[in-house]
Each structure stands twice: as C-alpha cells, then as structure tokens.
Amino acid sequence: xxxxxxxxxxxxxxxxxxxxxxxxxxxxxxxxxxxxxxxxxxxxxxxxxxxxxxxxxxxxxxxxxxxxxxxxxxxxxxxxxxxxxxxxxxxxxxxxxxxxxxxxxxxxxxxxxxxxxxxxxx
Amino acid sequence: xxxxxxxxxxxxxxxxxxxxxxxxxxxxxxxxxxxxxxxxxxxxxxxxxxxxxxxxxxxxxxxxxxxxxxxxxxxxxxxxxxxxxxxxxxxxxxxxxxxxxxxxxxxxxxxxxxxxxxxxxxxxxxxxxxxxxxxxxxxxxxxxxxxxxxxxxxxxxxxxxxxxxxxxxxxxxxxxxxxxxxxxxxxxxxxxxxxxxxxxxxxxxxxxxxxxxxxxxxxxxxxxxxxxxxxxxx
Numbered sequence: 001x002x003x004x005x006x007x008x009x010x011x012x013x014x015x016x017x018x019x020x021x022x023x024x025x026x027x028x029x030x031x032x033x034x035x036x037x038x039x040x041x042x043x044x045x046x047x048x049x050x051x052x053x054x055x056x057x058x059x060x061x062x063x064x065x066x067x068x069x070x071x072x073x074x075x076x077x078x079x080x081x082x083x084x085x086x087x088x089x090x091x092x093x094x095x096x097x098x099x100x101x102x103x104x105x106x107x108x109x110x111x112x113x114x115x116x117x118x119x120x121x122x
Numbered sequence: 123x124x125x126x127x128x129x130x131x132x133x134x135x136x137x138x139x140x141x142x143x144x145x146x147x148x149x150x151x152x153x154x155x156x157x158x159x160x161x162x163x164x165x166x167x168x169x170x171x172x173x174x175x176x177x178x179x180x181x182x183x184x185x186x187x188x189x190x191x192x193x194x195x196x197x198x199x200x201x202x203x204x205x206x207x208x209x210x211x212x213x214x215x216x217x218x219x220x221x222x223x224x225x226x227x228x229x230x231x232x233x234x235x236x237x238x239x240x241x242x243x244x245x246x247x248x249x250x251x252x253x254x255x256x257x258x259x260x261x262x263x264x265x266x267x268x269x270x271x272x273x274x275x276x277x278x279x280x281x282x283x284x285x286x287x288x289x290x291x292x293x294x295x296x297x298x299x300x301x302x303x304x305x306x307x308x309x310x311x312x313x314x315x316x317x318x319x320x321x322x323x324x325x326x327x328x329x330x331x332x333x334x335x336x337x338x339x340x341x342x343x344x345x346x347x348x349x350x351x352x353x354x355x356x
Contacts (some may be wrong), residue, residue, distance in 0.1 A: 078278075081313065091164060091278045092268035094261070112231035112272045117251035 038099060041110070043071055045102045048070060077101075124186070124341040126291055129199035129213060130206075131344060136195075137218060143189040143196045144284050148226065152188050156181070157282035158276075163323040164278040172253070172312035174260050175297045176330035177322050178290050183339050185287060197341060200291035203267040204240045209233055221286055228283045229273030237270050238263040247300055253310040255300055264293050295343045298336050302346070309334065 036047040046069040068075045076088035077098065084094040085101050090108055095101040132140065147153050160168075160181070167175040182198060189196045206213055209232035223230045242263060249255040267289050269276050275283040301307070309330055311317035317341045322328045333339060 080165055080170040081167065082170045084170070086165070086278075088161070088164075089277045090269075091280070092261075092265040094265075094275060095172075108234060108269065108272075108276075112229075112234045115231040115233055115272070116229075 036099060038103075040103050040106055043106050045070055045099060045106075046072075047098060047102075066098075068098060068102060070106065075105070077104065123210060123337070124190075124197040124342060126197045126295070126341055127199050129201055129288055129343045136199075139193050139196050140199065141187070141218070141221075143192040144222070146192040147185075147188050153284075156185055157279040159324060160281045161278040162242055167323050169260065169317055170257075170312075172316045173308060173320070173330060175256055175294070175321060179294050179297070179333045179336065179339075180204060180322055180325060180328055181281075182287065182290055182294055183333075183341075185281075186341070196277070198287050198291045200295055200343075201267075201285065201288035202292050203237050203270070203289065204243055207237050213285070213288070219288075222284050223273075226274075226282070226300070228275070230275065230283070231272035233270065234272040234276070235266055235269035238266050243296065247303065249300075250304065250307070251310060252307055253312065256297075256312075259293065259296060259300075263296070264289075268300045294336070295345065298343060299345065301334070301336075 035049070038045045046067075048061070048067045048069065050065055050067055064077065068077055077085055078088065079085055080094060084096055085098050086092070086094050087101065087105055090101075090105045093101070093104055093108070095104065127136075129137075144153075163177075168171050171177075180260070186198050189198070200209055201213055212218060214232060220229060242258075246255065246258045246263060249258065269278060269282065272287075273283065274280060275285060275289075282287045309318040311320075318331050319329050322330070336342070
C-alpha cells in the first residue's frame with residue numbers, strides 16, 4: 001500500500017510543479033501587461049494598462065485600454081481592421097507589436113529631425 | 123472630361139490655378155475639414171479594407187469639385203513617387219508645393235523613408251485579382267511616400283498637406299490603369315461591410331459600385347488613350 005502512495009506522490013509532483021509554474025507565469029504575464037517599460041536609444045518607452053476607474057471615467061472617449069508613453073509623453077495610437085497598430089502621428093507604418101512600433105517611431109523622429117536640421121541648420 | 127496630368131506637364135497657367143485654388147480651400151477651412159474627416163475614419167473601413175481605393179477615389183473627386191468651385195478648369199495633378207524621388211525635384215520648388223511647408227506649418231522632412239520602386243508598381247499591376255492587387259498597392263506602394271514626406275503627411279490628418287492629393291491621384295491612376303488592363307475583374311470584398319454595394323464611410327449614399335468607372339465620374343488620366351476604351355467593370 002505504501003508503495004502505491006509513494007508512486008502516486010511521484011506522479012503528482014510534476015503536475016503540481018507545472019501548475020505552480022503556470023500560475024507564476026500567468027501572474028508575471030499580467031504584470032507585464034500592466035506595465036511594459038523599455039529604454040531605446042536614450043528614450044523611455046512605457047506601455048501602461050489604464051485602471052478600471054480611468055476607463056469608467058472616460059467612457060465614450062476613443063481611448064485605448066493601454067496607454068503608450070515615450071519619455072512620459074502620451075502617444076496616440078489605434079488599431080486597423082486587421083488588428084495592427086498605427087500611431088496618429090506616424091500612421092503609415094503598421095505593426096502587430098506596439099513596443100516595436102514605438103521603437104520605429106523613435107527612429108523616424110530622429111531621422112526627420114536630422115533632415116530638418118540639415119535643411120535649416122540655424 | 124477633366125484631364126488629370128503629371129504635375130510636371132502642367133502649364134504655368136495650370137500650376138498657378140491649382141496653387142490659387144489650394145489657398146482658396148484652405149482659407150474656407152475645407153482642407154482642414156477633409157483632413158479631420160480622414161483622421162476620423164483612419165482606423166475604420168478606409169484602410170486595410172477593399173474600400174481603401176473606392177473611398178479615396180470618392181474623397182479625391184469631392185476635393186477636386188471643391189477646387190473647381192474656385193476655378194472650373196482645375197484638376198488634381200499627380201506625383202509619381204517612383205520617378206520623382208528627390209527633395210530637389212520641381213514638385214518641392216517654392217513656386218509649387220514647397221511654399222506650403224512653412225506657410226501651413228507642415229513639418230515636412232523629405233527623405234524620411236524609402237520610396238516604392240517602379241518594379242514594385244509593375245509587379246503589382248500584374249496581379250490578376252482585386253484582392254491580390256489592392257493590399258499591395260496600399261502597402262508598401264501607397265504607405266511609403268506618406269512617411270518619406272514626413273510631418274503632417276505622415277499622420278492620420280495627412281490631407282492637410284497638399285501633396286496628399288497629388289500622391290493619392292497617382293494611387294488612383296494606378297487603380298484606373300489596373301482596371302483598364304483587367305476588364306471584368308470583379309470587386310472582391312475583404313470583410314463584411316466592405317463589399318461592392320456597401321456604403322462608404324461618411325457617405326451612406328455612395329458605394330464602390332458608384333466609383334468603379336472613373337470616366338463616369340468625369341475625369342481621365344494623361345496616360346490613357348485620347349478616346350479611352352469603355353471598360354466593363356463588374
């Protein structure tokens with residue numbers, strides 16, 4: 001009998017471990033969705049989940065569930081019919097990944113600023 | 123029948139009339155209204171949709187009619203961005219579109235991206251079905267010049283920059299050319315609400331079926347035969 005109990009414990013241990021890992025992963029994923037932060041070429045990109053209170057207070061406004069910020073400045077974005085993201089100020093480069101799009105926007109801004117400086121060096 | 127020409131082939135009088143008409147529609151607030159309309163619908167059924175081409179065709183014809191209210195002979199010229207690829211091209215002269223950058227605070231940064239190539243356009247023209255044709259025409263061929271110009275032209279309110287109209291006139295020309303080369307190719311809907319007889323955003327009484335034949339809308343392009351063959355559109 002004790003052999004059978006021991007066997008059962010051995011069989012259940014990995015399942016318990018997996019479940020524990022799964023919960024941890026889920027919690028981590030949830031945290032990642034609440035706040036994703038990245039440094040890119042000297043700029044700080046943040047993707048922050050809006051709280052339920054803010055969403056309720058701003059009901060009817062065309063706002064996203066997550067707020068995108070670059071160097072603490074909110075960046076307006078939307079989703080096209082196919083689910084890809086575009087930024088209001090940088091609307092013709094589309095991506096499935098908002099953080100990736102933010103990085104491309106930073107590159108675009110830097111390139112544009114350089115072109116304008118070259119054109120008008122004053 | 124209005125003739126839409128490459129901006130390089132405009133006479134001095136035509137260039138002058140076009141510029142004056144642009145200042146006129148800016149002064150009446152119409153340019154900003156068109157820009158707001160485009161920004162409002164940007165994420166809806168006017169991009170990434172089979173309505174992309176018909177919606178912008180209707181948008182252009184409405185803008186052209188507004189210009190014609192200032193002078194009846196004005197038509198929108200086009201910019202072929204696979205040929206005019208340099209910031210030093212006459213398109214950007216201060217006597218033409220260059221003057222609007224400072225005057226209307228457009229924040230252009232010409233050269234901010236790469237432009238589409240003639241090869242990409244020809245490959246796209248060879249697509250045999252509408253659902254293979256329009257997505258590629260939209261991106262990259264249509265998208266890249268928006269980013270290349272930069273500033274207002276790169277944002278959702280891009281019609282605020284006059285070059286928007288010349289760029290979209292070229293995109294419309296490419297659609298017209300494809301239609302003439304593929305007579306009978308049916309309109310293929312990309313999703314529910316984006317069919318041939320579904321209303322266009324903003325204009326519930328207009329559908330793609332109403333704009334398939336650009337000659338019926340009263341204009342032709344300078345690349346077409348003088349007596350254009352009557353194509354059968356379905």
